[in-house]
Amino acid sequence: MISVKLFNRNGKVVRVSADGHSGYGEHGSDVVCAAVSAIVQTAYLAIKDAGGDTEYVRDSERGLFEFTVGDANRHDCDVILRAMAVGLHDMAEGFPQNIKLEESTCL
Secondary structure: OEEEEEEEEOOEEEEEEEEOOOOOOOOOOOHHHHHHHHHHHHHHHHHHHOOOOEEEEEEOOOOEEEEEEOOOOHHHHHHHHHHHHHHHHHHHHHOOOOEEEEEEEOO
16 A cells, blocks of 8 residues: 655645555556656656755655655645645545555644
8 A cells, every 4th residue: 555645834735755555556567556656756846846945765666755845936836736635635535445645734
């Protein structure tokens, strides 16, 4: 199962973590893993392209991709992160046995 966590501070996503493999298909041809990866990584790339300050960690073997978002160009980053969250919520509803989506508040 893929665990996706959205960490919020003051109502804004400041960290995203996607960890694990969905188990929907064979490793390397799992469409659920590919879709979640595409949504999360595209959000990261769009934030970077929009001038947001962000850092990431990736461990392909473990299936981990996480990134943090700073304060730079926050409006554009928030729009991108909202679009990402909408896509992830839809995926989690469609594949509840393969994706666990959590949102939490961090200090």
